[in-house]
Amino acid sequence: MHDVPYVTAKNCGPEVTAVMTRVCSEVRQTVPLLPCGVQVLAGNNESALAVALSSGFQFIRAEGFVFGHVADEGIMEACAGPLLRYRRAIGAEHIFVFTDIKKKHCAHAITADVDVVGTAKAAEYFLSDGIIITGQATADPPSVKEYHSVKQSVSLPILIGSGVTASNVQQYTGVNGFIVGSHFKVEGHWKANIDRQRTQKFMDNIHKLRLEIVSQTMGEKCC
Structure with missing residues (x-):
């Protein structure tokens, strides 16, 4: 996140892959049992796969999986075919590829006739392992209606990829996961350090939400 301005994959040097592998390997040693994933900005999805394989990670976050769009860094072309073929070639088919659709910080005018549902269906057809939905920018929550x-x-797992907070997390009922960054930082700013109290409050709310869901499910079974 701090390596701005970002560049697209064609301008991303091998040193980025090397450094990310070093960082992720350290993370893996620190939390050997926690499922971990990696994203390499911007849209350097093959690099992310290589890093994940080398570091023992379980998933990557991929940009531009289906449908081209215009990002801050320039044109992003769809990459599902080359990416999944590369995953097979390096023996990394056990690594999940979670894919952004109608991604934040991007203009989607060239696919304005394809809504978020159509994009999600295309990602599912092109063998995505999970869908990531975002708002318009970092810390901007996605539309609950669109979610x-x-x-x-679609039958794929769905993750909320931006704007999740302790106060709105309960709106995304039935979601499979959250990618949380800014909200865990001091005053909710992505450049700041981790705020342990904010993080704990968020996790407490998640725990309460899970208990409510379990309680409702048990109640339905009993009745």
């Missing part, structure tokens, strides 16, 4: 529309339209 539920996608949830009803």
Whole structure:
């Protein structure tokens, strides 16, 4: 995140892959049992796969999986075919590829006739392992209505990839996961250090939400 301005994959040197592998390997040693994933900005998805394989990670976050768009860094072309073929070639098919659709910090005018549901269905057809939904920018939550529309339209796991906070997390019922960054930082700013109290409050809310879901499920079974 701090390595701005970002560059697209064609301008991303091998030193980025090397450094990310070193960092992720240290993370793996620190938390050997925690499922971990990696993203290499911007859209350097093959590099992310290589890093994940070398570091023993379980998933990557991929940009531009289906449908081209215009990002801050320039044109992003769809990459599902080359990316999944590369995953097979390096023996990394056990690593999940979670894919952004209608991604934040991007203009989607060239695919304006394809809504978020259509994009999600295309990602599922092109063998994505999970869908990531975001708002318009970092710390901007995605539309709850759009989330539920996608949830009803595909059978893939869905993750919320931006703008999740302790106060809105309960709106995304039935979601499979959250990618949280800014909210865990001091005053919710992505450049700041981790705020342990904010993080603990968020996790307490998640725990309460899980208990409510379990309670409701048990109640339905009993009745």
